Amino acid sequence: MHRALLILLTLFAALAMAGGVWWTTLGTALTALQAKGGSDLSLAADRLRLELQRSRDLAVLLAADPGIAAAVSQPGIFDYPATRLQGFADRSGASDVLLLKGAGTVIGSASGRRGDLSDAVWMDRARQGALGVGPMPQGPVFGGRVFAHAAPTFDAQGKVSGAVAVTRDLAILERGWRGDPQAIYFTDTAGHVVVSNREELLGGPPPQIRTPIRGLDIRRTESGRYIPRDALHLELPQPTLGLTAEILLDTAPARQLAQARGLAAGAALLVLGGLLVFLWERRRVLARANQLLEVRVAERTAALTDEIRERREAEAALTRAQAELVQASKLSALGQLSAGISHELNQPLMAIRSFAQNAATFLNRGNTNAAGANLTRINDLAGRMGRIIRNLSAFARSEPQPAVETNLATAIEGALEITESRRAALAVETEVDLPDAPVLAMAGEVRMGQVLVNLIANAVDAMADSDKRRLTITLTDGPPTITVRDTGPGLTDPEAIFDPFYTTKEVGAGLGLGLSLSYGIVQGFGGDIRGRNTGQGAEFVVTLRPAEAEAAA
The missing domain is CATH 3.30.565.10 (Histidine kinase-like ATPase, C-terminal domain)
Incomplete structure (x- = not known):
């Protein structure tokens, strides 16, 4: 009776221990995943903002151009030469540069297209005298996934006369993001996906079932192999772009870690409980049990010793790698200078050869003064080469002084x-x-x-x-x-x-x-x-x- 009760208590304690360790480890792992994912999401948002910033800067710059502002403000002009705008688009990487008159009539574009964009969200902002930003309205003329920045233009009386819009093709931006390990996407105020590094998300956010864990937004999705099934969802508003950056982080590694640690803790407690039962039942083998315990402690100590040694070796390797990276930075600079240095050394070498030949000729003719002058020039050129080589060698040294x-x-x-x-x-x-x-x-x-x-x-x-x-x-x-x-x-x-x-x-x-x-x-x-x-x-x-x-x- 007492043995059965002890076994039941041991099993209950093992289950409680496994559950507690699983829950604690899962929370810690998800918190760490949230911190890393927040950093990745911030970097992705910065990357998109920097990519689109060139369009904004170009729109503001062109809107302030007196010639362009005058062309937009002048009555009767509804055709601005596309060749002038094409150069701006080519140099900035923009997909198009548009001049809009009044409420939103296109009077010129780098692509040569015309139309009416008065219904664009960013045009509303431009008509109010502010910087407009947002996606291009879908239509037969201006189709595709295009993001626009619009800066207002003003007439001589200071009133808004139109706008200059610079657009970027989001599909081109996405090409360099396909290999990112995390699923990241940007949505507008209506919840539509504007840009993403996963094609599966371009049609819109996948169907999701929210299953919060410890206050974290955990969502279950079914959207293919490149979208995590159980994901931690994070979002970061981007008010300057009118978008919200969102990321789906795979929680499977965190769950596996929590499960492994929970099972290990439960198993450890079961082993300990079994050992207590064994000691209670077989007091005569106490010495043998103590010996076994000592062996296990020794093994664990050895394992910890190996782990400490491995960590020290890893720290030493990291230190060496950092030092090599520092030296590589200097050698990279030397590589950029190598072409110029070879040119600097080649000229004196050719001059030395020429002066040496001339000196030999002058000596044969008995003209020692001219030969001496040539030898003096050779000495000066050799000194110049020595200084270049000494400076270059000194720059490459890595030892501190x-x-x-x-x-x-x-x-x-x-x-x-x-x-x-x-x-x-x-x-x-x-x-x-x-x-x-x-x-x-x-x-x-x-x-x-x-x-x-x-x-x-x-x-x-x-x-x-x-x-x-x-x-x-x-x-x-x-x-x-x-x-x-x-x-x-x-x-x-x-x-x-x-x-x-x-x-x-x-x-x-x-x-x-x-x-x-x-x-x-x-x-x-x-x-x-x-x-x-x-x-x-x-x-x-x-x-x-x-x-x-x-x-x-």
């Missing part, structure tokens, strides 16, 4: 030599303002050169599409300060420029580590680096500790 007294003018000159061919390729006008007296700071010539090469290379890249390409480098003292200024488009987000992996370049053009590494190097010197917009471009200011103050300390 303590801050020492450094002549900042020498670091600037070395960085200019490394980037000379790159600046020449883009015809960048370079102005360097160095004081007559040396400016000494606590830094390192090699690592300071790396910071300057990165700032100069970023400035040159930023001015690639600018009509005026002017690079200004200024060195001042009290405290030692280096200012690098360009005439590019400026900084998009000055607060995030020093974050690791932040970059505005195209994929494959950079790792986004250059400014982060430069920030770390300057901070290591005890200095400071800041970036801001000047209104005519970007400006970076590097401030270092004076060498005299360090020596006095």
